[in-house]
Amino acid sequence: MPEQKPPRQLPKAAKASSGRNMNEPTMQYYLDLLRRRVWIVFTIFTVIFTLGTIKTFKSPEIFQAVAKIIVEREIPRMINFEGVRTDGQGWDPEFYQTKADLINSRAVMDIAVLDPAVSNMFENAEVPDAGELSFFGEVRRTILSLLGGQPPPPPDAWQRLASHISCSHQEDSHFLVLKSEDVDPERAAVMAEAVAKAYEKYHYEQQAQMHGDTFQFLEKEKDKAEQLLNDAEANLQAFRKTTTAISPAGEEGTQPVTVRLNELNDQLTQVQLKRIDLESQLKVIRGLFAGKERSDEKADKLFSVPVIKNDGPTANLRAEIQAAEAELLRLKGVYGAAHPLLKSTEQKIVVLRRDFKESINTRVQTVVNELRALRVKETNLEKEYEQQKESALGLAQESFQYAKLKAEVDRHRQLFDTLVEKMSQVDLSAGYLKVNVKVVDWPSVPTSPVRPNKKRGMMLFGMLGLILGVGIAFIVEDLDDVIKTPEDLKFRLGLPVIGFIPMIDAGPIREGIPEKDAKKEAAYRHELEEEGREQKPVAARMSLTDPSSSIAEAYRHIRTNLFYSIPSGQKKVMGFVSASPAEGKTTTASNIALTIALSGRKVLLLDADFHRPMVNRVHKLKNAVGLSSVLVGEATIDEAITHIEHEGKLVEGLDVILAGPQSPNPAELLGSVKMEELLEEFRKEYDWIIIDTPPVLYVSDACIVSTLCDAIVLVVKAGKNNRSMLNRAIDQLNNVNADILGGILNMVKISKLGRHYSSYYYHGYSSYSKDYQRSYYNENRDE
Numbered sequence: 001m002p003e004q005k006p007p008r009q010l011p012k013a014a015k016a017s018s019g020r021n022m023n024e025p026t027m028q029y030y031l032d033l034l035r036r037r038v039w040i041v042f043t044i045f046t047v048i049f050t051l052g053t054i055k056t057f058k059s060p061e062i063f064q065a066v067a068k069i070i071v072e073r074e075i076p077r078m079i080n081f082e083g084v085r086t087d088g089q090g091w092d093p094e095f096y097q098t099k100a101d102l103i104n105s106r107a108v109m110d111i112a113v114l115d116p117a118v119s120n121m122f123e124n125a126e127v128p129d130a131g132e133l134s135f136f137g138e139v140r141r142t143i144l145s146l147l148g149g150q151p152p153p154p155p156d157a158w159q160r161l162a163s164h165i166s167c168s169h170q171e172d173s174h175f176l177v178l179k180s181e182d183v184d185p186e187r188a189a190v191m192a193e194a195v196a197k198a199y200e201k202y203h204y205e206q207q208a209q210m211h212g213d214t215f216q217f218l219e220k221e222k223d224k225a226e227q228l229l230n231d232a233e234a235n236l237q238a239f240r241k242t243t244t245a246i247s248p249a250g251e252e253g254t255q256p257v258t259v260r261l262n263e264l265n266d267q268l269t270q271v272q273l274k275r276i277d278l279e280s281q282l283k284v285i286r287g288l289f290a291g292k293e294r295s296d297e298k299a300d301k302l303f304s305v306p307v308i309k310n311d312g313p314t315a316n317l318r319a320e321i322q323a324a325e326a327e328l329l330r331l332k333g334v335y336g337a338a339h340p341l342l343k344s345t346e347q348k349i350v351v352l353r354r355d356f357k358e359s360i361n362t363r364v365q366t367v368v369n370e371l372r373a374l375r376v377k378e379t380n381l382e383k384e385y386e387q388q389k390e391s392a393l394g395l396a397q398e399s400f401q402y403a404k405l406k407a408e409v410d411r412h413r414q415l416f417d418t419l420v421e422k423m424s425q426v427d428l429s430a431g432y433l434k435v436n437v438k439v440v441d442w443p444s445v446p447t448s449p450v451r452p453n454k455k456r457g458m459m460l461f462g463m464l465g466l467i468l469g470v471g472i473a474f475i476v477e478d479l480d481d482v483i484k485t486p487e488d489l490k491f492r493l494g495l496p497v498i499g500f501i502p503m504i505d506a507g508p509i510r511e512g513i514p515e516k517d518a519k520k521e522a523a524y525r526h527e528l529e530e531e532g533r534e535q536k537p538v539a540a541r542m543s544l545t546d547p548s549s550s551i552a553e554a555y556r557h558i559r560t561n562l563f564y565s566i567p568s569g570q571k572k573v574m575g576f577v578s579a580s581p582a583e584g585k586t587t588t589a590s591n592i593a594l595t596i597a598l599s600g601r602k603v604l605l606l607d608a609d610f611h612r613p614m615v616n617r618v619h620k621l622k623n624a625v626g627l628s629s630v631l632v633g634e635a636t637i638d639e640a641i642t643h644i645e646h647e648g649k650l651v652e653g654l655d656v657i658l659a660g661p662q663s664p665n666p667a668e669l670l671g672s673v674k675m676e677e678l679l680e681e682f683r684k685e686y687d688w689i690i691i692d693t694p695p696v697l698y699v700s701d702a703c704i705v706s707t708l709c710d711a712i713v714l715v716v717k718a719g720k721n722n723r724s725m726l727n728r729a730i731d732q733l734n735n736v737n738a739d740i741l742g743g744i745l746n747m748v749k750i751s752k753l754g755r756h757y758s759s760y761y762y763h764g765y766s767s768y769s770k771d772y773q774r775s776y777y778n779e780n781r782d783e
Contacts, residue, residue: 032487033477040476041469048468052461061449063185065192067178068170068441069199071099096169099437100176103167103199109158112198117190122157164188165195175440185446192443203435222419229412236405261388268381275374281307282367285360311363317356324349481723483716489743492723493730496742498565498713499558501588502550503747540590540618543598544646552591558744559595565741571710573679573689574741575608577702579729580695583717584746586614593690594644597654601687605656608705609694610666613659619644626660630678631669635660637681655686671704679708696729706738714743 034041073095102108113119155163167178178199180192284305308314328345335342483489486497543552562574576589586609593605607615608627616623621642629635640657643650663669682689691709696702706712712733716726733740 037473040473044469045465048465056457059452060183062451063188063446064450065180065188065443067196067443069176072436100167100169104162112194113157115194118194189443189445196439203437218423225416232409232412264385271378278371314359321352484719498561498742500745500748501554502750540587543591543594555591555595573710575691575709575712577693578715585715588715589692603688604686606691607659616658623658626658628660628663703736711741712738717746718748
């Protein structure tokens, strides 16, 4: 027996090399999906494109007249009779957008409708509403009339005109672009011109009204200010006649009491500032004395305080210490530590530092004394200030009253003079009234339509149809949960795909068979693989009878995958299960057993389906003695073993044990200790043990047998079961801790798969396909 090669971890290697999760759908998967749903995409694309083309060609031609309007940020104003200026208030996009939106307002449209040319058009009902020109508007009116609904009331003239007008702000400029659209180019130009004129007129009237309102407001305010000024002057004059305490000097604000009060205030402020400064410096000095820094660091920080730094003796001592320290450092580089000169210098530094510390203490005490004196002086000045303030308040009460009355007169006189000046300016600028809106480009009659753009419309509807078609194709694919392709098995069920068995459409195979009978012949051939019916031996023996066929190649491909995905000798017992009957489980198990046996390994094909045994039918064997006979003790293993013949010879390396006579309690037999002992004996005798089991969803036998197998292969017929059924079958197997190796998709229509399957995987070998068709037909047609 040839030695099996060590397994290769193909899925892991592929994942590592590509850097992509192999369970994720690939681009080829989506292309195959679209190929399967091509008629959905084509139908939706055709419908949308056709309707869009009809709409595009049916839509009336729309002409557009354009006017350009410049809008200044601020209105020019007359100032002091000397010139004109413009207030620059910065760039404000919202200002220009508001000006653009104003064009469609009723205030502007009412002015435009007063234009005789425009009013005549709307009175004669020549101009349709812009909504009536659209395809969807016509559809809406048609549906409304069919349903018997009442049409909406006709819009006013200004609303009809506004429906034809649009305006936008030209970016990074002061221009507004006004557009008028209509089926008649001349009417479009007339409406655009009328609205542009109305826009200018509206702003002119607003400015004129604003100037008139401003002048009236200023005139009323001037009369009020004049009356208040007269009252204030009368009160001041009456106060002068009743008091004698006001002198010419008092009017100038130079009373002696006030002067002294100001002097005290200045002195008190200077003393307080000096006291605060000394307190802050003293606080820093005390903080440094309380710190843990080294003496040299503390001296540096103390010398940063102004009261220490500005003290002459302390500064001199500081300089002497620094010079002595520099000399000491120089001497250390020349003499030893015990040299007299070095010792004398060190002693000098100690004395200097002591004197420096005493000097600082003396300076600090001086600052403390000075601070104490400042506090006493501050207290005395505060008392004198309060006394002087009370004296000043008592003596200058009438002066304060006089100053108050005089200030009131001055304020009213200034207000009155300002209002008179403003009235003069407004009155003069009314003669120079100028608006900040001007039409710079008047509309002309358009010569070509702007809509519809037939080429662009067809392209847009074509893209829309394609997008909708692809989207609906994906939706239909997602809703259709029937397993049809290997990708469905992989991505929807999460099962590794061990392989799939194709269903090849058959045409005429030999002379004398008409083309019209091709479908009947195909149905007849694949009918042989239906479980539950009397079958011909070719389907279950395809690997043996027609080794050059595409189906035989598919089984060999599955055999190779099993060899390279299962470690040698670790999993010998392989159970083949299906969710429901008639999925090709027996045929698949038989062909896998044959292909493994043909590779030189010793294989046992075991039929464990006691309800509907099929191995004996597909291979035309007698089911008198089998597994049930061995389990109940009516036969030995050697008596139960049978063989498959081909061309008068037994297939070498393949033993078959049929199901045997039906048993009233198959589940108890399969779950018995005897069954476990048999499998242990088979493991010693055979390289591979292929077990055909009942459907998982119909009887419990499959789950029982699954617990005895080293691995389980789920056989799925393409296009039969949906995802929920197969998930239930997988859940039942998982509930008994069955080791599901993967799935095999049976009876796959190659034409429904992608191009790479149909052109390469099987059909690319055209001789295989022809040989398969010929042998299949010749062996079954005449039987």
